Amino acid sequence: GIQVEQSPPDLILQEGANSTLRCNFSDSVNNLQWFHQNPWGQLINLFYIPSGTKQNGRLSATTVATERYSLLYISSSQTTDSGVYFCAIRTNFGNEKLTFGTGTRLTIIP
C-alpha cells in the first residue's frame, strides 16, 4: 500500500524560530492535506494542497507532486504552534480513503 513518511519525527525549537516539515509519499495523489493536531486532539485543517504553493499567515506549504513530496513551513514560531503536524494523502487510484503520515511532533519553547 501507499507509504507516507514525515520528517523529522520530533522537533524542539525556541520561540521565534522557523521550521520546515517534510512529507514524502510513494504514489501519485489527488489530495494532500496538512493538519495540526492540538493538545486536545482536534485536527485543524491547515492546507489543502495537492500541488503548488499556498500561504496563510506565518504558515506556507508547497507540494511537488511529480517528485512526491510536500513541505510545510512555519515562520516565527509561537508556543501555540506546538502539537503534532500530519500530512494526509488520497491517491489517484479510485480509493476514497485518506492515508495519514507518521506525524511530526513540534514543541516550541518560550
Add this chain to the structure above:
Amino acid sequence: GAVVSQHPSRVICKSGTSVKIECRSLDFQATTMFWYRQFPKKSLMLMATSNEGSKATYEQGVEKDKFLINHASLTLSTLTVTSAHPEDSSFYICSARMYGNTEAFFGQGTRLTVV
C-alpha cells in the same frame, strides 16, 4: 469552512456495555464519512468508510460486528462500539467529505475509556 461535530467528546463506560458516537456535518451534506482510531502518540488509522444509505466498508483487521457504523442520512454517521473492552479504549475521530470535493474535514474526536 465546513464544520463537523462529534459527540460525545469524552466517554467512560463499563466493560461489556455499548457506546455510540455521533458525527454530524453541520453546514454541508456529507456523502462520505470516515472513522479513524488513534492510539497514544501514533498516527490516525482508518477503520471504515461509510456512504449514505449503504453498508460501510471496513479496513482489514477491523471487526465489523464490534464497530457498527450507520450512515443513515447525509449529515449523520454513528459508530457504536459493542461489548466494549479495555483494549477498545482509544481516541476515535470522524471525518466527512462532500460530494465532488476531495478535501476532508474532521470532528473534535471522542476519547473512549473502558473500565
